[in-house]
Amino acid sequence: DAKTTQPNSMESNEEEPVHLPCNHSTISGTDYIHWYRQLPSQGPEYVIHGLTSNVNNRMASLAIAEDRKSSTLILHRATLRDAAVYYCILRGGATNKLIFGTGTLLAVQP
Amino acid sequence: ETGVTQTPRHLVMGMTNKKSLKCEQHLGHNAMYWYKQSAKKPLELMFVYNFKEQTENNSVPSRFSPECPNSSHLFLHLHTLQPEDSALYLCASSQDGREYSNQPQHFGDGTRLSIL
Numbered sequence: 738d739a740k741t742t743q744p745n746s747m748e749s750n751e752e753e754p755v756h757l758p759c760n761h762s763t764i765s766g767t768d769y770i771h772w773y774r775q776l777p778s779q780g781p782e783y784v785i786h787g788l789t790s791n792v793n794n795r796m797a798s799l800a801i802a803e804d805r806k807s808s809t810l811i812l813h814r815a816t817l818r819d820a821a822v823y824y825c826i827l828r829g830g831a832t833n834k835l836i837f838g839t840g841t842l843l844a845v846q847p
Numbered sequence: 848e849t850g851v852t853q854t855p856r857h858l859v860m861g862m863t864n865k866k867s868l869k870c871e872q873h874l875g876h877n878a879m880y881w882y883k884q885s886a887k888k889p890l891e892l893m894f895v896y897n898f899k900e901q902t903e904n905n906s907v908p909s910r911f912s913p914e915c916p917n918s919s920h921l922f923l924h925l926h927t928l929q930p931e932d933s934a935l936y937l938c939a940s941s942q943d944g945r946e947y948s949n950q951p952q953h954f955g956d957g958t959r960l961s962i963l
Binding site (some may be wrong): 769 | 851889890891892895903937939949952954955956957
């Protein structure tokens, strides 16, 4: 499975945008980029996914580099409730597996 | 009730006990999953069921025995566990578990298991 690299931790201020980076230089043409987050004492929660084009939903936006070797999850206005571990996961081909890494721990300051 | 519900939320058991974890989903999904999350380690996939049939066993020791009686319910039967089995056990479901499926997985909040 292709690997992703994320910073261990990031900090943001409440009501400011947050850009969470993910590098995936070995991504294959059929790999989708998925993002999940895990709030304290909860199971992971699906955030967004995409293949080539940028994607938006009610939770976040996903910006995918033209060469697909990196992507950025954008939270437009961080709230205290967005403090969580964010996981960037490549998923594709014949496997339906989610292979979780260690993710980015996002802290949001009031 | 909606979503994925896991019971119990917390479980403490001795190494010689037998207990079961329960997962129930009200999303109409056909695939269900067990994951293990140990302290300071990434989530690890344990088992996958698709339309009640087990399609993946990720080299899990036989002291963990899954059961999927229907598409809405998933159990994890535990017996003679070891201290290193203490972890958060998470259940998830998705519309289906077919190959090439990119449908999101919906997770429960887990059972925190402690082995004495």
